[in-house]
Amino acid sequence: MTKEPNARLADLFGLTGWSKGELARLVNRQAAAMGHPQLATDTSRVRRWIDAGEVPRDPVPKVLATLFTERLGRVVTIEDLGLGRRGRAGRTRQSDDGLPWAPERTAEVLTEFTGMDLMLNRRGLVGAGAALTTGSALAVAMRDWLHTDPAGALPGLRTGSPATAGTADFDRFDAAPVGTQEVEALERSVEVFRAWDAARGGGLQRKAVVGQLNEVGGILAYRHPEHLQRRLWGVAANLAVLAGWMSHDVGLEPTAQKYFVIAAHAAREGGDRPRAGEALSRAARQMVHLGRPDEALDLMKLAASGSGEETLPRTRAMLCTIEAWAQASLGRGQAMRRTLGRAEDLFASDRGDVPPPSWMQMFDEADLHGMQALAFRTLAEHDPSAAVIAKRHAKEALRLRGKGHQRSQIFDYISLASACFIADDPEQADRYARLALVCIGETSSHRTWDRLREMYRLTGQYAGHSTVDDLRAEIQAALPKAPSSRASARGAEGRVTGV
Secondary structure, eight states: OOSSOOHHHHHHHHHHTOOHHHHHHHHHHHHHHTTOTTOOOOHHHHHHHHHSOOOOOTTHHHHHHHHHHHHHTSOOOTTTTTOOTTOOOSSOSSOTTOOSOOGGGHHHHHHHHHHHHHHHHHTTOOOOSOOEEOHHHHHHHHHHHHTSOOOOSOTTOOTTSBSSTTGGGSOOTTOOOOOHHHHHHHHHHHHHHHHHHHHHOSTTTHHHHHHHHHHHHHHTTBOOOHHHHHHHHHHHHHHHHHHHHHHHHTTOHHHHHHHHHHHHHHHHHTTOHHHHHHHHHHHHHHHHHTTOHHHHHHHHHHHHHHSOTTOOHHHHHHHHHHHHHHHHHTTOHHHHHHHHHHHHHHHHHOOSSSOOOGGGTTOOHHHHHHHHHHHHHHHTTTOTTHHHHHHHHHHHHHHHOOTTOHHHHHHHHHHHHHHHHHTTOHHHHHHHHHHHHHHHTTOOOHHHHHHHHHHHHHHGGGTTOHHHHHHHHHHHHHSOSSOOHHHHHHTTTTOEEOO
C-alpha cells in the first residue's frame, strides 16, 4: 500500500458518476462474467484503491479497465488507472501517464490497449472524452528514454517461453511463437494495409489493423530468436503507426497519440531508432493539424535528435518538412524557408545506394512537393505572397503522383485551390476545388473534410461571385451533415493535458 491517493483512478472514477458501492457491485458482476465468480469486492476495498493507493490483485485491474472503457466510451488501460504491474499508483518517478514504461511492458501495454480498442469497435462505442497529452510533456517524458539503448533480452528466458509474467491475463487470440514464414506474412500484411490507407483513408481498415496489431502483441509475449524478435518489433511498430494514423484520420485523437507512442516504444525495442523518430513525427503532424504547432515543434526536436546517426537523408528530409509546416503555422516564414531548403538538400543527397525502409517508401518526390505546398499554403495565411509558391509545388506534386495515392492527391488539389483563393484567382480555385470534390467521396478520411472546411472558409471573401457561390453550395452539400469526429476532437476529445 502506498498510503497515497491514486490520482489517476480518482480522476477517472469522478468521470463515471458511479458511487463506490456501485463500482464494487459492477466489479463482482464483470469478474463473474470473465470467469472469476469467486471475486468479492466491497465498498471499503474500492475506497482503499482510490484513497490509499492500494493496488488490487489480478484479475481486478483488467476488470476495472474493462468497466471504465465501457463507461467512458474510450480505451482505458490498467496504466491509465494507475494500476500497473509494478504497483505504480499515485506519484512515481515516472510521468503521471506512465511514460516511458519498462521495456518488458511494451508487448503487454500494446496487447491490452488494442484489446480494449477492439472491444469499443465491437460494441459500437466511440473514443470520445479523453484528453490529449501535450507535445511538450510527451517530449520531456520520453527524451532521456529515447536517447538510451533498450535493455535487451530479459535474462533467463528460453526461446518460446513467455516474455512477461501474467501474459495469460490478456486476450491474445491464442497467439504462440512463430517462425520466419509467419513473420514474412505479417510483414506483407503491413504493406497491404499501408497501400489501402494511402488510397482510401483509414476509416474502413482501422479495426483490421488494430486486430492484427493485437495478434502481434500476443506473439511478442514469447521470446523468439533475436533476428525474428527484431523483425516482430518492426511489424509491431509499423502496425502501431498505421493504427495511429488511421485513428487520426477518423478523429480519434487521444487513441491515435497512444498508438504513436506505442510505435515509438516498439521501434526502440527492435533497435530501429529512425522508426521511433518517424513515429513521433506522426504525433507532431497530428498536433499541427489540431492547431498546436508549438507543441509539434517540441516533438520534432525529439524525433530528429532521437532518430540516431543511421537515419537516411530522405528520412531526415521528411522530418524537416513536418518541422517546416509547424513553423509556417506560427507565421515564421524565414525559419520555414530555411527548413524546407534543408529538406530539399537532404532529399537530393540521398543517392539511393541504401534502400529506404518500407515505412519510408511512401515519401517520394511527389510527397516532398506536397508537403512544401502545404507549408507555403499555410504560411500564405500570414503572408499572401507565399501562395504563388504553394501553387507551384502543388502542381508539381500532382504531376508526380502515382496511382494509389488518392488521399494525397485530394490534399494537393485542396492546397492548390486554397492557394488560388488567397492569390485572388477564384476561377482557377474553383477548378481545382471541384477536382477535389470529385474524389473526396471515395475516401474515409476526416482529415480531407477538415481541409475542405478550411478551403470553404477562404471562399467567403468571394460571396456574390456566381461561380464561387455555386461551389460553396456544392461543398456544403458534400460535407457530412453530422458533426465530424474532428469537431469533437477540437472540443472534448481534443483537450490537452500534461503528462
